[in-house]
Amino acid sequence: MHELSVCQGLIRQVERIAAENAATSVDRIVLKVGPLSGIEPELLRHAFTIAREGTVAALAELELSQGSIKVRCRLCGGAGEAAVNRLLCPDCGEWQVDVTEGEELLLLSLDLETSL
Numbered sequence: 001m002h003e004l005s006v007c008q009g010l011i012r013q014v015e016r017i018a019a020e021n022a023a024t025s026v027d028r029i030v031l032k033v034g035p036l037s038g039i040e041p042e043l044l045r046h047a048f049t050i051a052r053e054g055t056v057a058a059l060a061e062l063e064l065s066q067g068s069i070k071v072r073c074r075l076c077g078g079a080g081e082a083a084v085n086r087l088l089c090p091d092c093g094e095w096q097v098d099v100t101e102g103e104e105l106l107l108l109s110l111d112l113e114t115s116l
């Protein structure tokens with residue numbers, strides 16, 4: 001399952017940040033999952049409950065933020081939002097666009113618990 005390896009990478013990143021901040025546990029993890037990231041939110045949530053076990057994030061809540069898709073036109077330079085199944089220039093309707101946002105999987109924020 002692709003989502004499980006994604007989650008394991010995420011947990012490693014979270015553990016590193018928690019260690020840097022001397023956190024005893026992680027309460028909440030907020031992720032941005034771009035609509036074009038290829039990640040299935042439900043599978044990601046399920047994989048997360050497996051990947052977090054025995055880590056500093058064992059009791060963490062996972063919050064997913066979908067985000068939007070943005071494109072830039074190669075012909076007219078127009079930029080704006082586009083829909084998943086309609087990646088067209090918002091200005092001229094051309095299909096030769098570059099996706100500038102929507103493919104990413106990003107760690108947006110972490111709520112850390114420290115013993116201090």
Ligand SMILES: [Zn+2]
Binds near residue numbers: 074
């Ligand atoms: Zn255009």
